[in-house]
Amino acid sequence: MIYGDEVAAAANKYTFMTKVFPIGAGPWLLEFDARIADLIEVDEAPTLGISRGLSFEVKAAGKTVKLTLQRDKVLVRSSTILVADYEHVIPDDGGYHRWGIAYDGSGKLMLSMDEMKIVSFNVAPPVSSGADSLKIINASMNSVSGHNEVYLDHLKLTVGDLPEWTQVEPRIKGLSVLPYSDSEEVALGAGLDDIPPNWLSGGELEIRTKLVKDDQIIAQHNGIISSPRFQIPLAPGGQSGIMTAVAELYYKNRKVNEITSDFYVYPSVHKVNPGDAPVSVPGTVYVYNDMLWLEDSQGRKATYAGWKTGSYHYLGSDEDEMWITNEPGAHSLELPLDLQGRYAVYAGYVAKTGGFQVSYGEEASGQVAGTTTVTGTTYGLKAIEEQFLFAGQFDGGRIQITPLPNQQAFITYFKLRSLTEEELTLYDSPNEGAAGNRTIYNNDGFSNFYQGFFPTPSKLEERGVEIYAGKDVGQIDWQLLATFTLNHNSQYAGIPFAGSEAY
Structure with missing residues (x-):
């Protein structure tokens, strides 16, 4: 049992245990069973905090690695003091858990509980003198609340190969908003990476997501995950504007990873079809994605005008979407919509592919720069980017898409955002340059x-x-x-x- 309270703190006393034995410069793993009843909370500068709480200090091959546990923090010593907030340092169940502290010998330090990695650090261990050793330090000074009370058992330090949990970094790899999302429903596509297979089959892997606007949570969704690709539905309740999605990954009710994504939610988004004549209504966005029906100036469909199509899925969806790509000698195409009113024009496309020109008569145009070299294949996990191209007044004419020389574009959709008269006037106003605010x-x-x-x-x-x-x-x-x-x-x-x- 390790115990330290305000009495020891008032006397400015701490205790430690040291065991000297050879460890060497390679990887090592410290494991122990622990029931953590309480740990102190410290509100001090990190350089002091590293020496307050329950610390494990391993000296090996002339370098010292030190990791400290506090009530809601994990601290490690490197060239500076590194701190990670972690709310489950004290498990909720009050029972024993198997803890692991692993060092790979090359600067990576990891902490686990029950073979699940909690946090990892890239460290530069300071040089030290003396024999290889393990030191456990109990220091309860400078606490603002709590005391140290930890029960240790089955302590073991091994050198050599590290266990499987050190080799994986389970995380949410991607979080993106689908283009049809609006103030009634936001659909997020998400993907997981480096997830052990048994995590997906046990019903204990969970995603907890919240939608935040102006520091207020306006929507939440929790769900059990059984696939590395999935979608998250959120209901903003009619609210629009800039929002932040916060997705947290939990396994066995312990937080593993968190990711955030900022995006703009429009009041209303509608899908339009070939031949439609949408009328601009401020606050309304139209999305066109039926790429097969784009035509050249002679009325030939895209696949007869030097273009070809392919299908893709958004993360977590089984619904087919379509991209279109130009081949050598491809003709310019027209978007089969007769637009009326004021619009800002955006294009969705596969990232890191070729560019293309989008224009409306001679009045307005924009370009996706793209690249002349498309790396990898046209299948697999890809990112779809969206770019603003131009804004203008439309009077029934059609948007034209022209491929750039020596580039192959992969276009996925077009988005048309209705503008107010004031917005279009601002867009058309001259750039003030250095004279502007x-x-x-x-x-x-x-x-x-x-x-x-x-x-x-x-x-x-x-x-x-x-x-x-x-x-x-x-x-x-x-x-x-x-x-x-x-x-x-x-x-x-x-x-x-x-x-x-x-x-």
């Missing part, structure tokens, strides 16, 4: 820097500066620890460099 964009340099996104000055320039080339950016301020060019105490942004001593 400026938006201040705060690029969070702190997170990107400490997560290794800017490992060198050249990468900082490439990834933090050059991405704004040609974007009419007037000024870039990039720094760590302070907000913008803050040089005074601020009611909103705080005190410059406060807390920087932790790093």
Whole structure:
């Protein structure tokens, strides 16, 4: 039993146990049964937090790996202190569970419960001196609530090959909104990756999804998952606008992974058919996807005008959808809709394929740039992207689609969003250039820097500066620890460099 409460904390005392034995530089696995009755909650800088709670410290081949458990956090020591929030460090059932701490010998540290990976870290263990050893540390100081009370049994450390749970990274790989979604129903396509087969067959794999707008949950859906591809229905209750979907993957009632996706939900989306003459109504979106019926200027269907078709499914759906792709010498095609009113025109297409031109007479046009080289095959898991092309006033004419030279496009649908007169006027207004109003964009340099996104000055320039080339950016301020060019105490942004001593 390991115990530490406010009495020990008040006396500034902690306890530890050390066992010296050879481990070496390769992979190792520490396993133990534990009943965690309670752990302290610490509200301190990470450098202090790593030494508060229940810690497991393994010294091997001159390097030290340290992992600390607190009430709702897992901390590890690297070149900085890494922290992961995890709400199930203290299991709800109050029973014993098999825990595992694995290190692959190459910088990856993993924590599991009952052979299910909870969290993993990429670490750079600090250099240390002394013999290889295992050290368990119980420190209850600086807690804001709780105490350490943990019952350990069957402690074992092995070296060599690591178990299966260390080799997989179960996660939600994709989450996308289908183009027909609107304020009445949002359909999300989702996919799982690296899922052990037995997880799908036991009825214990669950997806919990919520739809959030303005920090309020407006729809939820929970469901048992038995397939790596599935759809999630959500009912926004007539609400529209920018929303965020949050999908959480649970196995045996424990959270495994989470993914979020931001998107815009339109008030009303309607599918239109060949020969329709939709009339623009602000708030209404029309989607056309019957690609077989596109025609060239001579009235020949697409498949007789140098194009061919193929079918695909959205994630989790068994319903056939159709893409169309141009072959060498393909003719320009017309969208078989006689449009009336003001529209913004969007195109859906298979990502990383060839480009194409979309136009309406000589008044408006837009282009998907595409690529001259299509990698891989035309089957398998692909992403479908959507791009805004242009906006304009339509008077019964038809949209024209023209392939680009030496490129092969894969087009999946067209979306027509009705505009108000004010929106179209704004779109047609001249660009103010440098004389226009400026938006201040705060690029969070702190997170990107400490997560290794800017490992060198050249990468900082490439990834933090050059991405704004040609974007009419007037000024870039990039720094760590302070907000913008803050040089005074601020009611909103705080005190410059406060807390920087932790790093």
